Amino acid sequence: MAPEALSEWSFYGEGFVAVDAQQRHTVLAETPGSKGVMLVSPAPYDEDLVVSYDIRPLTPESVLVAMLSVSDRGADATLNFPENYDGNMGTLTTDTDNYFIAYHNAAHKLPPFIRRYSEETVGQEQLTIAESNMMTTEWHTVEVGKQDGRVWLKVDGAIIIETTDAATLDAGHFIFRMRGTSERIAVCLIKDLRIDWVD
Secondary structure (H helix, E strand, O other), X not given: OOHHHHHHOEEEOOEEXXXXXXXXXXXXXXXXXXXXXXXXXXXXEOOEEEEEEEEEEOOOOOEEEEEEEEEEOOOOOOOOOOOOOOOOHHHHHHHEEEEEEEEEXXXXXXXXXXXXXXXXXXXXXXXXXXXXXXXXXXXXXXXXXXXXXXXXXXXXXXXXXXXXXXXXXXXXXXXXXXXXOOOOOXXXXXXXXXXXXXX
8 A cells, every 4th residue: 555545544632644745755743742643544444454554663662552343332334523622542442342463562561462342342452462462662563454264463474362253343443543642642654555355
């Protein structure tokens, strides 16, 4: 997917998205006071899919998340955020269904994990969690996907965590989410995005 494609995705939060055409990557950044920034795919995906991309967090505090099958809670693929939505986590955890895959989150003193936010999983969102962190502030290739009830995370070609969900969430949007800490904002670079649909 061309670098400029991500600039056409919906942006939420306090920050900015920009394309560096010369370096062929997209810059995603917060501004101070942010509650998180997000890039949301223009359309939902009906099928199982695999999403892969190269990403580089520019600070250790840049917490990176990929979200699959995101839709309004109890809806089928529809996704409508409130007017003036500021990117906060509360809306994502209580008002949407999604698979929440965090993979660069040492700043939150947590290793990678997969959670499912839905009416059925309130209080039991955690599906799986890794034993340790592995990402640095260098470039990494990340792959997330869901197929036939399996949801997984790969980093640099290696399966880090995976889980099986018997009542799999179906259609929904894909979201890049990022947030820093109270001391430092988050910034990352993204390139070579690829989305493959799985039969």
